[in-house]
Amino acid sequence: MASCRPCPFLKHTPPAQATLQETADRGILQLMSRSLLPEAVERYVAQESARETAVQRRLRAETARMPHGVMQIGADQGALLALLARLVGARRAIEIGTFTGYSALAVASALPADGKLICCDVSEQWTNVARRYWQEAGLADRIELRLAPATDTLAALLKDGGAETFDLAFIDADKSNYDAYYEACLKLIRPGGAIVLDNMLWSGKVADSAVHDEDTDALRALNAKIRDDGRVDACLLTVGDGVMLARKR
Numbered sequence: 001m002a003s004c005r006p007c008p009f010l011k012h013t014p015p016a017q018a019t020l021q022e023t024a025d026r027g028i029l030q031l032m033s034r035s036l037l038p039e040a041v042e043r044y045v046a047q048e049s050a051r052e053t054a055v056q057r058r059l060r061a062e063t064a065r066m067p068h069g070v071m072q073i074g075a076d077q078g079a080l081l082a083l084l085a086r087l088v089g090a091r092r093a094i095e096i097g098t099f100t101g102y103s104a105l106a107v108a109s110a111l112p113a114d115g116k117l118i119c120c121d122v123s124e125q126w127t128n129v130a131r132r133y134w135q136e137a138g139l140a141d142r143i144e145l146r147l148a149p150a151t152d153t154l155a156a157l158l159k160d161g162g163a164e165t166f167d168l169a170f171i172d173a174d175k176s177n178y179d180a181y182y183e184a185c186l187k188l189i190r191p192g193g194a195i196v197l198d199n200m201l202w203s204g205k206v207a208d209s210a211v212h213d214e215d216t217d218a219l220r221a222l223n224a225k226i227r228d229d230g231r232v233d234a235c236l237l238t239v240g241d242g243v244m245l246a247r248k249r
């Protein structure tokens, strides 16, 4: 099965004494497929319709054997990200939540040779896998990995004059911080650029008003906020676990 997967969910900014990997490990929820499609249709979309390079296929296979391998995005989502990068003519992009590097590989491959993708993650262990495949794909020089809580990295980018210098952002990390990531990315993205948010259907839980937990409530509130947000044009795509696509006005 290969479609949008859940990620490790950090509930809070990590305490100073925790290592970054401890931060990544803490709060990992039960992993399961979150695609709302019947399994056969999900498999068809991901395996029969999406184009993958040989390096992407190898990375998918290696990641699938890892304990939390189901967290990587599907091939169809990778194709969507690369397409979006090309559609907005992206030269500079940000990713929040890198894991073993599949989505970064997809986005970086769609950037020009002098383009740059800033990747935010807290796990050295998982991103070491990513680095190997970025090298193998010849894309390592387009990708800058920053190992720190993403809120810190985004704040640093803004402090360093990054406002409105990015073309594309992909948000795929801890759900309770999604609103903060969205707000920071809105500042970093230029008008006409795009913000892409994964897992916005949350296995359909956002549509069930009886379900209330920190992550579901956060995502449901953010879907409503983006719907009413005059700063963007947006659409919630029923790809994988729900991909919110927002274009900054």
Ligand SMILES: C[S@@+](CC[C@H](N)C(=O)[O-])C[C@H]1O[C@@H](n2cnc3c(N)ncnc32)[C@H](O)[C@@H]1O
Residues within 6 Å of the ligand: 005, 006, 007, 008, 009, 010, 024, 071, 072, 073, 096, 097, 098, 099, 100, 101, 102, 103, 104, 120, 121, 122, 123, 126, 148, 149, 150, 151, 172, 173, 174
């Ligand atoms: C679902 S995975 C990302 C999957 C990835 N986009 C892919 O295509 O394979 C979520 C990632 O977010 C990272 N993460 C979780 N909390 C974070 C935080 N506060 N700051 C930065 N990264 C975080 C985790 O370490 C994990 O690698």
